[in-house]
Amino acid sequence: MASRRGRALRRLLRHFLAWIAIVYALFPAVYVLGTAFNPVNNLATTSLVPRHPSVVNFTRVFQRGLGIWLLNTLKVAGIAAVTSVIFCALGAYAFSRFRFKGRRVGLLALLLVQMFPQTLALVAIYLILHHLGQYVPWLGLNTHWGLILVYLGGSIGFNTWFMKGYFDTIPRSLEESALVDGATHFQAFRWIILPLARPILVVVFVIQFITFYSEYLIANVILKGRESYTLSVGLYNLIAQHYSDRWGEFAAGAVIGAALVLIVFYALQSQIVSGLTRGAVKE
Numbered sequence: 001m002a003s004r005r006g007r008a009l010r011r012l013l014r015h016f017l018a019w020i021a022i023v024y025a026l027f028p029a030v031y032v033l034g035t036a037f038n039p040v041n042n043l044a045t046t047s048l049v050p051r052h053p054s055v056v057n058f059t060r061v062f063q064r065g066l067g068i069w070l071l072n073t074l075k076v077a078g079i080a081a082v083t084s085v086i087f088c089a090l091g092a093y094a095f096s097r098f099r100f101k102g103r104r105v106g107l108l109a110l111l112l113v114q115m116f117p118q119t120l121a122l123v124a125i126y127l128i129l130h131h132l133g134q135y136v137p138w139l140g141l142n143t144h145w146g147l148i149l150v151y152l153g154g155s156i157g158f159n160t161w162f163m164k165g166y167f168d169t170i171p172r173s174l175e176e177s178a179l180v181d182g183a184t185h186f187q188a189f190r191w192i193i194l195p196l197a198r199p200i201l202v203v204v205f206v207i208q209f210i211t212f213y214s215e216y217l218i219a220n221v222i223l224k225g226r227e228s229y230t231l232s233v234g235l236y237n238l239i240a241q242h243y244s245d246r247w248g249e250f251a252a253g254a255v256i257g258a259a260l261v262l263i264v265f266y267a268l269q270s271q272i273v274s275g276l277t278r279g280a281v282k283e
Contacts, residue, residue, distance in 0.1 A: 069234035092163030
């Protein structure tokens with residue numbers, strides 16, 4: 001009897017803690033959602049459940065440039081994520097399949113570089129893009145291509161390690177058979193390895209896309225023109241001097257931005273699960 005009562009109490013405690021965690025996690029999302037549909041665009045009157053829901057905040061935020069910021073963000077995040085996947089796949093395949101002098105040192109160097117966040121080099125990044133823009137204007141400050149170049153520099157190292165672990169789990173006999181049949185290494189990589197490695201390619205793409213999509217600090221340093229803002233920079237500048245009277249518009253923009261990420265994540269969730277549950281780093 002005592003043991004049964006103890007199990008019931010433990011079960012009740014687990015359920016209580018689980019619900020506390022759920023409420024804690026959902027409260028910010030519900031708060032932002034309620035604010036987005038509150039027609040009174042004021043921080044002081046924000047409530048979880050608005051009395052008279054309206055989409056007026058969504059209309060206002062689009063009038064202030066949300067559409068352009070979303071397109072800029074999708075352009076930067078999409079191109080940077082796809083390019084990162086391509087470079088990381090090529091590098092991971094080389095480190096996984098070939099044996100060459102400096103291979104281990106190269107792997108350790110890639111990992112070491114990732115120990116230092118890009119924010120530590122913001123001043124250097126700013127100066128590099130400033131001088132680069134004098135010779136190659138489309139890669140300088142206030143350009144999307146310059147921002148993409150910076151993003152790629154900070155994303156390739158770790159993801160190359162990540163992909164290498166997955167490539168190590170793919171049997172070498174598959175590509176060896178293709179090589180015996182006359183295929184080149186690149187053809188074996190393109191037609192044999194990449195289709196089998198699709199889950200990890202999707203995982204890296206989604207991780208990088210979400211990272212670039214929501215990144216603010218570096219984008220705020222590089223992008224200075226209103227027409228070139230990404231979503232995070234645009235929303236920050238939207239309320240920078242109007243924190244109390246544009247809170248609803250900010251929440252509406254945040255809801256739209258989050259919805260796009262959820263769509264991407266939901267569309268690729270099966271590949272993400274497969275990519276995260278396979279592979280191990282091997283030497």
